[in-house]
Amino acid sequence: MGATHLPSTEFDGTDMDDQLEAEAEAQLGAPPEPMVQLLGPDGSLGSDPVFSKYAEKLDPDALRGFYADMAKIRRFDVEATALQRQGQLALWVPLTGQEAAQIGSGRASQPQDYIFPTYREHGVALTRNVDLAELLRQFRGVSNGGWNPKDTNFHLYTLVLAAQTPHAVGYAMGIQRDQKLAAANAVDGGEPGQPEEPKAAVMVYFGDGASSEGDVHESMVFASSYQAPVVFFCQNNHWAISVPSSVQTRIPLANRAKGYGFPGIRVDGNDVIAVHAVTEWALEQAREGNGPVLIEAFTYRVGAHTTADDPTKYRGSDEESLWRAKDPLDRLEKYLRAEGLADDAFFEQVRADGDELAAYVRKTTHDLETPDIRTAFANTYVEAHPLVAEELAWFEEYSAGFADEETPAPAPATEARSAAAEPEITEAAN
Amino acid sequence: MTTMTIAKAINEGLRATLTNNPRALLMGEDIGALGGVYRVTDGLIADFGADRVVDTPLAESGIIGTAIGLSLRGYQPVCEIQFDGFVFPGFNQITTQLAKMHSRSNGNLTVPVVIRIPYGGGIGSIEHHSESPEALFAHTAGLRIITPSNPHDAYWMIQQAVDCQDPVIVFEPKRRYWLKGEVDTQTPGASADPFKAHVLREGTDATVVVYGPLVPVALAAAEAAAEDGHSVEVIDLRSISPIDFDTVTASVQKTGRLIVAHEAPTFGGIGGEIAARISERAFHSLEAPVIRVGGFHMPYPVAKVEEDYLPDIDRILEALDRALAY
Ligand SMILES: Cc1ncc(C[n+]2csc(CCOP(=O)(O)OP(=O)(O)O)c2C)c(N)n1
Numbered sequence: 001m002g003a004t005h006l007p008s009t010e011f012d013g014t015d016m017d018d019q020l021e022a023e024a025e026a027q028l029g030a031p032p033e034p035m036v037q038l039l040g041p042d043g044s045l046g047s048d049p050v051f052s053k054y055a056e057k058l059d060p061d062a063l064r065g066f067y068a069d070m071a072k073i074r075r076f077d078v079e080a081t082a083l084q085r086q087g088q089l090a091l092w093v094p095l096t097g098q099e100a101a102q103i104g105s106g107r108a109s110q111p112q113d114y115i116f117p118t119y120r121e122h123g124v125a126l127t128r129n130v131d132l133a134e135l136l137r138q139f140r141g142v143s144n145g146g147w148n149p150k151d152t153n154f155h156l157y158t159l160v161l162a163a164q165t166p167h168a169v170g171y172a173m174g175i176q177r178d179q180k181l182a183a184a185n186a187v188d189g190g191e192p193g194q195p196e197e198p199k200a201a202v203m204v205y206f207g208d209g210a211s212s213e214g215d216v217h218e219s220m221v222f223a224s225s226y227q228a229p230v231v232f233f234c235q236n237n238h239w240a241i242s243v244p245s246s247v248q249t250r251i252p253l254a255n256r257a258k259g260y261g262f263p264g265i266r267v268d269g270n271d272v273i274a275v276h277a278v279t280e281w282a283l284e285q286a287r288e289g290n291g292p293v294l295i296e297a298f299t300y301r302v303g304a305h306t307t308a309d310d311p312t313k314y315r316g317s318d319e320e321s322l323w324r325a326k327d328p329l330d331r332l333e334k335y336l337r338a339e340g341l342a343d344d345a346f347f348e349q350v351r352a353d354g355d356e357l358a359a360y361v362r363k364t365t366h367d368l369e370t371p372d373i374r375t376a377f378a379n380t381y382v383e384a385h386p387l388v389a390e391e392l393a394w395f396e397e398y399s400a401g402f403a404d405e406e407t408p409a410p411a412p413a414t415e416a417r418s419a420a421a422e423p424e425i426t427e428a429a430n
Numbered sequence: 431m432t433t434m435t436i437a438k439a440i441n442e443g444l445r446a447t448l449t450n451n452p453r454a455l456l457m458g459e460d461i462g463a464l465g466g467v468y469r470v471t472d473g474l475i476a477d478f479g480a481d482r483v484v485d486t487p488l489a490e491s492g493i494i495g496t497a498i499g500l501s502l503r504g505y506q507p508v509c510e511i512q513f514d515g516f517v518f519p520g521f522n523q524i525t526t527q528l529a530k531m532h533s534r535s536n537g538n539l540t541v542p543v544v545i546r547i548p549y550g551g552g553i554g555s556i557e558h559h560s561e562s563p564e565a566l567f568a569h570t571a572g573l574r575i576i577t578p579s580n581p582h583d584a585y586w587m588i589q590q591a592v593d594c595q596d597p598v599i600v601f602e603p604k605r606r607y608w609l610k611g612e613v614d615t616q617t618p619g620a621s622a623d624p625f626k627a628h629v630l631r632e633g634t635d636a637t638v639v640v641y642g643p644l645v646p647v648a649l650a651a652a653e654a655a656a657e658d659g660h661s662v663e664v665i666d667l668r669s670i671s672p673i674d675f676d677t678v679t680a681s682v683q684k685t686g687r688l689i690v691a692h693e694a695p696t697f698g699g700i701g702g703e704i705a706a707r708i709s710e711r712a713f714h715s716l717e718a719p720v721i722r723v724g725g726f727h728m729p730y731p732v733a734k735v736e737e738d739y740l741p742d743i744d745r746i747l748e749a750l751d752r753a754l755a756y
Pocket of ligand 1: 120159160161206207208209210211237239240241301305
């Protein structure tokens with residue numbers, strides 16, 4: 001039975017596919033390129049009919065800033081890996097290779113935007129001014145979060161793959177409602193002279209592996225149905241632990257967006273300028289009410305999945321070298337030097353800043369305070385809860401039982417006893 | 431005071447919430463024009479519009495996950511899950527995300543999402559439409575679970591659930607949706623605290639603890655027992671997490687015997703939790719072991735035999751006989 005025999009009510013008279021393509025073209029100004037790239041591996045700047053204009057807005061300071069950020073976060077990554085090796089962290093999730101994808105996209109966001117990361121977005125965290133030492137709390141086992149997302153609009157890491165994607169869409173739906181309410185208030189007279197709230201969007205990160213999770217699908221359906229202001233940012237780093245991206249998808253991931261009815265763009269994820277341009281465009285689309293965008297940053301996780309992983313078991317070193325030749329830092333350095341935008345002194349300074357950050361992180365990690373387990377009692381529920389109160393009372397009594405003994409009490413009890421008996425302490429107060 | 435069904439009471443409770451709380455919104459499958467498969471949200475979209483009564487795509491994880499996101503933005507979503515057996519695609523979001531967001535953010539974030547789930551059997555339905563999965567959620571710290579058994583509670587509890595800053599699951603006894611009763615919409619009275627159990631009938635020989643759909647069954651059993659000369663106290667638990675153990679303990683200290691009945695399978699269920707706690711709290715008051723009455727360890731059976739599965743008056747009376755025999 002051919003398609004012509006299929007009765008269709010919802011698409012009557014229109015060819016949905018063509019229509020979507022036309023819409024995408026209208027928004028993009030041209031059919032999407034297979035992969036957007038501006039800065040090539042050799043450090044030369046190419047052009048793109050849509051995105052070059054975003055790149056042109058970048059002044060030398062911004063470009064040097066990209067480099068400094070990427071170098072900083074790479075240095076941080078090396079330090080955190082070392083800390084893990086020395087037993088100071090339970091686990092580390094390295095980002096080396098993905099600096100451009102993260103710095104480029106993070107720097108394209110604005111303070112009013114809200115970001116939902118997964119667990120490898122240390123570079124994005126840097127762009128959102130999260131204290132990188134706080135980022136290590138989770139990996140050191142002193143917190144399941146570590147920072148207050150309200151301070152930076154950078155949400156907590158999420159370890160259940162893709163679980164954050166619907167949260168992002170819901171948050172974006174909330175932004176939509178806020179804007180409607182604000183508009184209604186303005187019509188009602190509102191408060192005169194109040195500056196208009198800047199328009200906001202949401203960006204959510206996930207990997208090529210996570211793209212197979214049902215939550216990504218459901219999120220894209222919701223985002224599309226409600227035209228939510230959300231940018232899906234998929235870092236296709238080619239490997240989900242040991243499984244290659246070809247097992248997750250047979251088509252470029254960016255192409256999936258079309259099936260949901262919004263634009264999808266594949267961008268060279270090792271090209272910080274292109275990533276920035278594409279993300280800026282996508283966030284603008286979202287903020288302006290044009291609905292969601294999917295960005296697939298085509299990149300590579302150069303190191304291990306985590307410090308518990310052994311990539312030699314599943315991939316060859318030739319593949320790694322191939323990608324090292326596309327290194328995001330090298331290519332920007334080449335460009336900056338060739339254009340006379342940065343000299344040895346600049347790169348020296350960047351190195352020194354990196355070492356300083358590393359020293360700070362090393363010192364702060366050692367000093368990260370182990371919380372009192374009472375904070376866990378205090379934070380399980382917002383409102384008073386009899387079971388929690390009962391178990392806390394038992395714990396207090398049990399701990400107090402060790403007070404008179406000469407032999408040292410078990411570790412948690414000792415710490416609990418020595419800490420102030422304030423059940424409502426939260427880590428944020430530290 | 432007005433008389434209404436439980437379904438209508440929840441509808442009115444939601445209406446009051448939407449009226450009083452501009453940040454509240456409803457989300458779910460078919461809850462708009464249709465008014466939900468049980469018509470609990472009937473008419474609300476007409477009065478509050480599609481932004482406040484949201485017909486969602488057919489995706490439970492998406493519903494709960496986006497509700498979490500909305501709540502992070504300051505909204506208070508009330509999600510409807512169409513039937514008990516269909517909450518499981520959303521189980522991940524409820525247990526790994528919703529329940530833990532407050533604690534893993536060290537208290538910085540709150541996610542006051544409400545999830546309404548019509549639950550329980552006795553309506554002759556097909557599979558996945560008659561289950562009682564409350565224990566699966568009660569085991570997860572960070573969630574609160576309540577279940578009304580009468581219209582007055584239903585009217586107030588749904589509003590209290592939305593007001594609560596913790597995530598709350600409201601299990602609605604679907605076979606009692608059409609149970610009528612008086613509702614005082616002016617004041618909650620004794621229903622002011624949704625997490626407190628109610629002693630519905632005083633007695634001296636044994637205590638029967640129930641909740642949701644089994645409340646009328648337990649009251650009828652107590653009535654029958656009275657004809658045999660046994661004085662049975664009946665407690666409507668109302669809240670499954672937390673459980674009001676103080677009220678149960680006080681009752682057992684008076685009666686010396688405890689029977690817990692629920693539709694969910696007894697193994698690993700709420701009844702076992704109550705039995706254990708009461709044996710810890712009131713061991714010396716007990717004159718018989720705590721006896722559980724509940725479903726069997728099997729998938730909810732086909733409708734034609736559900737009467738053999740569901741605890742009824744006789745099953746509760748049999749348990750009472752056993753308790754009294756000690
Ligand atoms: C729901 C779920 N299943 C399995 C895991 C274990 N796990 C952690 S990372 C990972 C691979 C993820 O790959 P991808 O999404 O491509 O992201 P990447 O780590 O490469 O950035 C797996 C299977 C998990 N965290 N969550």
